[in-house]
Amino acid sequence: MIDVNERRWKIGELAAATGVTVRTLRHFHQIGLLCPAERSAAGHRLYTGDDVRRLYRILALRELRLPLGEIADSLDGADLHATIRRQLEQVERQLAGQRALHRRLLGIAEALGSAREPSIDQLIATMEAMMQAKHFTPEQLARFEERHQELGQEGFGGRLRQLTGLAAEADAHAGHGTDPADPAVQELARRWTEAVSGLAGGDRTVVSALYGKIDAEGAESATKGLLTAPAWDYLKRAFAVGYASDQ
Template sequence: MRTLRHFHQIGLLCPAERSAAGHRVYTGDDVRRLYRILALRELRLPLGEIADSLDGGDLHATIRRQLDLVERQMAGQRDLHRRLLGLAEALRTAGEPSIDQLIETMEAMMQGKHFTTEQLARFEERHRELGQGGFGEWLGQLSGLAAEAAAQAGRGTDPADPAAQELAGRWSQVVAGLAGGDRSVVSAIYGKLDAKGAEAATKGLLSTPAWDHLKRAFAVGFTPGA
């Protein structure tokens, strides 16, 4: 009864007849309309689009839009499934808690709208190529370089100083190595660091002052990912 009352309130199913006591009376046409409504609701169509379709709208276009939505959702679920499988495998094979932290950091860096499905697939292939130990070693290097950049930023080292330039070069080489030399992946990583903030994007591995220092060193004369 609550569902019928709701349909009536929104104008989706409005029987014209009333009993002597004032209760709504559903005719055969009303029941057939109700069946159509319930069938379309099973397809997860919005009630507003159901009303339009039943009242002379383009049902084919409505179904097409819903199908497109479902296909996008399925693609998203497949992508999530692939990521979860990769993370589960990383956690299963990781031998040290520090490796777990680094894996989670890189997973955080590689998630979100800044990366295409193809870029994520290439990154995961690189992970498999390196193996768990090799991957952890690369990430350990990245953590050490982040600490060096934070120290230089704290000392106020000039980004044009040879020490800052040398650090920028080593940082770029490690990131490029993790990305398998794919410059588009490197660019997407850096884009996410800027968009989300270095500390949030790396779960604290790279501080905001350290990232700002590296970017200034890049701008002076070093090309990230080269």
């Protein structure tokens, strides 16, 4: 039953209240992730309390670096307490990484304070701790390294060459303005997803962290030139179209 006394939010009001941009809310609507339950007499989107609670779950799961398609799959049976527990676990892992980085930096500061240069080992360990704290948990880094060992240098290089070819295809489609819903593009997105999953050993958390790194640092910087910014933006549009077509 609809509660006529419950507060409703227009899209701009909800954006201002939550810090989520209007553009993001519209994107969530377009892909079927968060559809306003009601409309005003003038046709404006109106979000209810249930919509706000769903938005919280979306943002909470996104903080866990889940792709939007996986978030949608999780929402129907999402347990708010379980979501919060997962967030706490992630924060604890991040804190552990930050503490490790803190210890490394203290060691360098101590070396500088005693008028001696930090050792190369100290600097390398600190850089590793910086990257770990920024994007990947120790478990994710260990899994990625394990997968590297499983594939071997030749196998790992072959996967990277495959991704390079797929990135070039995405770049070409982006340049030609091909509709992301085109079957050839959707097949490309499927092959890309399979290739990345294979590189990560099927670990979705590693894939999510990798995509988070690409978004945070920029495609070209994060992938050392393997993937251009236009190709990455285009692939994300193809992913979104593919998700919407599955609904």
